[in-house]
Amino acid sequence: MAYRQTNKVMEKFQSKKKEILKAAREVFAENSYQGTSIKTIAQKAKIATGTFYLYFTNKDALITMIVEEMFHELLKCIKHERANFTDGFDKLQASMEACIKLFVKEKNMAKILLVQVPGVNNAFNAKLIDIENELIKLTKEDLDELKKQDRIPDEDTFVTALAFVGSFRQVIINWLREGKPEDLEAAFATLMKYNLRGMGKGDGS
Amino acid sequence: MAYRQTNKVMEKFQSKKKEILKAAREVFAENSYQGTSIKTIAQKAKIATGTFYLYFTNKDALITMIVEEMFHELLKCIKHERANFTDGFDKLQASMEACIKLFVKEKNMAKILLVQVPGVNNAFNAKLIDIENELIKLTKEDLDELKKQDRIPDEDTFVTALAFVGSFRQVIINWLREGKPEDLEAAFATLMKYNLRGMGKGDGS
DNA sequence: AGAAACAATGAATGCTAATTCACATTGTAC
DNA sequence: GTACAATGTGAATTAGCATTCATTGTTTCT
Numbered sequence: 001m002a003y004r005q006t007n008k009v010m011e012k013f014q015s016k017k018k019e020i021l022k023a024a025r026e027v028f029a030e031n032s033y034q035g036t037s038i039k040t041i042a043q044k045a046k047i048a049t050g051t052f053y054l055y056f057t058n059k060d061a062l063i064t065m066i067v068e069e070m071f072h073e074l075l076k077c078i079k080h081e082r083a084n085f086t087d088g089f090d091k092l093q094a095s096m097e098a099c100i101k102l103f104v105k106e107k108n109m110a111k112i113l114l115v116q117v118p119g120v121n122n123a124f125n126a127k128l129i130d131i132e133n134e135l136i137k138l139t140k141e142d143l144d145e146l147k148k149q150d151r152i153p154d155e156d157t158f159v160t161a162l163a164f165v166g167s168f169r170q171v172i173i174n175w176l177r178e179g180k181p182e183d184l185e186a187a188f189a190t191l192m193k194y195n196l197r198g199m200g201k202g203d204g205s
Numbered sequence: 206m207a208y209r210q211t212n213k214v215m216e217k218f219q220s221k222k223k224e225i226l227k228a229a230r231e232v233f234a235e236n237s238y239q240g241t242s243i244k245t246i247a248q249k250a251k252i253a254t255g256t257f258y259l260y261f262t263n264k265d266a267l268i269t270m271i272v273e274e275m276f277h278e279l280l281k282c283i284k285h286e287r288a289n290f291t292d293g294f295d296k297l298q299a300s301m302e303a304c305i306k307l308f309v310k311e312k313n314m315a316k317i318l319l320v321q322v323p324g325v326n327n328a329f330n331a332k333l334i335d336i337e338n339e340l341i342k343l344t345k346e347d348l349d350e351l352k353k354q355d356r357i358p359d360e361d362t363f364v365t366a367l368a369f370v371g372s373f374r375q376v377i378i379n380w381l382r383e384g385k386p387e388d389l390e391a392a393f394a395t396l397m398k399y400n401l402r403g404m405g406k407g408d409g410s
Numbered sequence: 411a412g413a414a415a416c417a418a419t420g421a422a423t424g425c426t427a428a429t430t431c432a433c434a435t436t437g438t439a440c
Numbered sequence: 441g442t443a444c445a446a447t448g449t450g451a452a453t454t455a456g457c458a459t460t461c462a463t464t465g466t467t468t469c470t
């Protein structure tokens with residue numbers, strides 16, 4: 001009789017899948033998408049290359065799953081931090097602080113999402129753009145709220161949101177690539193001040 | 206007797222090389238580095254694939270030359286605009302305005318430099334990082350000058366420079382990828398205001 | 411015009427890496 | 441413990457390109 005759907009078997013399957021994902025994250029963080037081979041991932045996960053295909057249909061499915069996982073981790077983290085605040089400025093600050101803290105903690109994640117960006121035309125890149133757009137959307141919503149409250153000047157909040165996200169992105173990328181600024185969390189303070197002034201925060205609080 | 210070094214021949218050689226470069230720029234703007242084949246470039250340049258190798262030693266040499274050309278165009282453009290100003294804020298503004306105007310005019314250039322970024326480990330990427338670092342360095346110099354003049358707060362100018370460049374980069378990338386903001390030059394005004402406030406420009410001028 | 415130098419061609423070569431597959435090993439049920 | 445289901449294996453297959461090369465076409469020089 002078939003024994004496929006039993007708990008024990010399923011769990012084992014899922015646990016091995018997770019191991020492969022973990023190994024893959026490490027490899028992708030050090031090499032670009034094109035630059036990492038299934039063979040290398042398989043070696044790191046201590047399986048044969050063929051075994052990989054029992055768990056994932058192909059390389060694209062793997063990277064898509066990794067990026068989606070990271071997307072969820074990131075959004076969960078941001079939403080969790082934001083929940084503590086109601087003020088627009090505070091929410092913006094909480095969002096970026098959540099990002100930075102997560103990236104410091106999970107450097108591989110940051111490397112994959114921000115540095116190992118391959119060219120267009122694959123699932124990986126499309127997902128990455130989704131993540132970025134979601135972050136920009138969230139930022140814009142906060143800015144629109146602040147604008148409605150007359151707490152920031154009447155300017156294009158979309159452009160402002162891009163500027164906000166872009167400034168963080170650049171600092172994080174430089175930190176990943178060149179190790180500068182050394183202390184990302186310290187840089188965060190400067191960066192936050194820069195952006196709050198940039199938005200035109202009056203002296204409310 | 207050899208006829209290699211005569212003017213006519215050399216000129217023809219150089220002119221064909223330029224044609225190939227032009228075709229290559231167009232192809233690279235639409236596909237990533239890995240995603241474009243020499244065959245496609247050759248077709249666009251109306252030559253056989255083998256002919257390509259009479260003009261360039263390999264694919265890497267081609268992209269390196271393209272990126273270097275663009276680097277020079279960009280720096281020339283920036284330096285030219287900056288020459289009209291002595292004030293730090295004005296110089297910063299001139300730099301970014303020069304960038305934006307060039308990218309609007311030469312959209313393919315922007316696409317190659319900003320969107321078709323392949324993963325690491327090739328000459329293309331290294332050059333791109335050089336360009337970015339050069340821009341950041343220029344920005345930091347202006348900021349240091351302003352700081353010495355006590356015209357901006359005493360904060361980490363490196364982080365500020367990253368934020369400045371990053372905000373522009375993000376807006377330009379979004380414009381290239383999604384076509385938003387529609388009018389990049391209009392967005393420039395918002396962006397510049399954002400960044401001048403961000404730097405902490407007092408009300409000098 | 412004829413010979414030598416050079417340029418152009420595109421099919422052949424070679425390499426790399428994803429994916430498959432025939433076979434081997436392990437796990438489950440009875 | 442045996443039969444069958446499922447997993448694991450890694451060598452073989454395949455496909456896509458970059459690069460080369462033998463051949464053909466073109467230009468220059470005398």
